[in-house]
Amino acid sequence: MYDFAVVGVGPPGARFARRAAEAGHDVVALEQGRIGEPLACSGHVSRDIWSFTGDGARERLKQNEIYGARFHVGGPGSRAYPFYKSDPVSNVIDRVELDRHLAALAREAGADVRERHTVTDVEQRADRVVLTASGPNGTVELEARMVAGCDGPRSRVRDALSLPEPDEHLHGVLAFDETPDDDDFVDVHLTAPTFFAWRIPRGEAGVEYGLAAPPGVTVSKHFDDLVSGYDVSVTRRCSGAIPIGPPDRVTASRGFLIGDAAGQTKPFTGGGILYGMRCADHAVREIDPDRPSTVEAYERAWRDDIARDQSLGRWLRRGYSLPEPLQRAGLRALSGEIGVHMDRPTSIVSREHLKAMFSPR
Numbered sequence: 001m002y003d004f005a006v007v008g009v010g011p012p013g014a015r016f017a018r019r020a021a022e023a024g025h026d027v028v029a030l031e032q033g034r035i036g037e038p039l040a041c042s043g044h045v046s047r048d049i050w051s052f053t054g055d056g057a058r059e060r061l062k063q064n065e066i067y068g069a070r071f072h073v074g075g076p077g078s079r080a081y082p083f084y085k086s087d088p089v090s091n092v093i094d095r096v097e098l099d100r101h102l103a104a105l106a107r108e109a110g111a112d113v114r115e116r117h118t119v120t121d122v123e124q125r126a127d128r129v130v131l132t133a134s135g136p137n138g139t140v141e142l143e144a145r146m147v148a149g150c151d152g153p154r155s156r157v158r159d160a161l162s163l164p165e166p167d168e169h170l171h172g173v174l175a176f177d178e179t180p181d182d183d184d185f186v187d188v189h190l191t192a193p194t195f196f197a198w199r200i201p202r203g204e205a206g207v208e209y210g211l212a213a214p215p216g217v218t219v220s221k222h223f224d225d226l227v228s229g230y231d232v233s234v235t236r237r238c239s240g241a242i243p244i245g246p247p248d249r250v251t252a253s254r255g256f257l258i259g260d261a262a263g264q265t266k267p268f269t270g271g272g273i274l275y276g277m278r279c280a281d282h283a284v285r286e287i288d289p290d291r292p293s294t295v296e297a298y299e300r301a302w303r304d305d306i307a308r309d310q311s312l313g314r315w316l317r318r319g320y321s322l323p324e325p326l327q328r329a330g331l332r333a334l335s336g337e338i339g340v341h342m343d344r345p346t347s348i349v350s351r352e353h354l355k356a357m358f359s360p361r
Contacts, residue, residue, distance in 0.1 A: 005144035012259030012276030013150030014102035021109035036099035040240030043095035076229030081331035122160035145289035155261035166263030167245025175234035251295035267313035
């Protein structure tokens with residue numbers, strides 16, 4: 001019997017599997033398809049990513065370096081309000097290869113990582129969990145002391161454990177233009193209802209275009225308008241759900257959620273790669289598979305880490321729906337050099353940001 005069964009081998013699942021194996025636990029991790037596919041997530045991340053990837057990954061995964069963002073109240077061609085740093089703010093990475101790299105690290109640590117294994121049932125018993133999965137060689141049954149649900153916004157594990165869903169799910173769309181672009185600014189358009197659209201230059205890999213909005217909104221039309229405004233042809237269109245707002249509880253007697261399944265995302269961007277991996281580390285530190293009640297410590301630890309940033313992030317998101325004159329006035333007043341960390345909106349009161357805000361412009 002395994003100590004942990006991990007369902008989903010995206011960044012949070014791969015990180016948990018690796019760290020749990022390094023801690024001496026027996027771990028099996030199941031991914032329903034090929035790791036990294038299908039792509040349903042942007043590759044724009046803070047530079048903190050390299051603290052999770054190990055040595056040598058930056059040279060293979062990095063596609064571009066970003067120094068700031070141009071905000072637009074209207075579509076392409078509208079006035080830009082730049083926010084920037086003198087040093088790189090973030091990186092654009094090969095998102096598919098990131099997943100494969102993190103899964104390889106989990107395997108190297110001793111985790112039993114299996115692709116093309118679709119979990120069809122999770123049964124929580126008094127002393128174990130029993131997983132049924134459909135694999136290349138037929139149906140398999142696996143037993144573990146605990147299960148980690150890292151299986152994304154439509155989590156089967158969450159449903160099986162009768163845990164609540166995140167507050168909402170946005171509908172996100174991505175597509176790519178293969179024309180190389182080494183620009184070091186991303187573009188953000190406050191044109192999608194309650195959220196935004198984006199353009200991310202990816203160096204030799206081309207340009208990523210994306211948009212997210214609540215269900216019921218004609219996301220495809222808004223996205224087509226964005227792409228038409230830039231006068232480009234896009235390929236590899238993909239879509240997915242973006243969970244916003246963690247539920248009141250992400251743990252059960254013999255299971256717990258990490259990443260998108262737990263709503264551990266940034267409310268103001270929808271990104272969750274770094275938050276999910278940070279929460280995976282909390283899970284490894286706090287949860288003892290021989291003492292299931294330790295899931296309570298995990299609940300406290302991850303919320304203590306990111307809850308304030310998520311709370312402030314919800315307030316920042318409200319600014320996306322302000323009347324356009326107020327948006328323009330706010331962007332005009334605040335644009336310029338900043339010191340905010342893109343994963344930590346609470347850094348708005350940091351010494352670095354205050355120094356940048358009040359220095360001569």
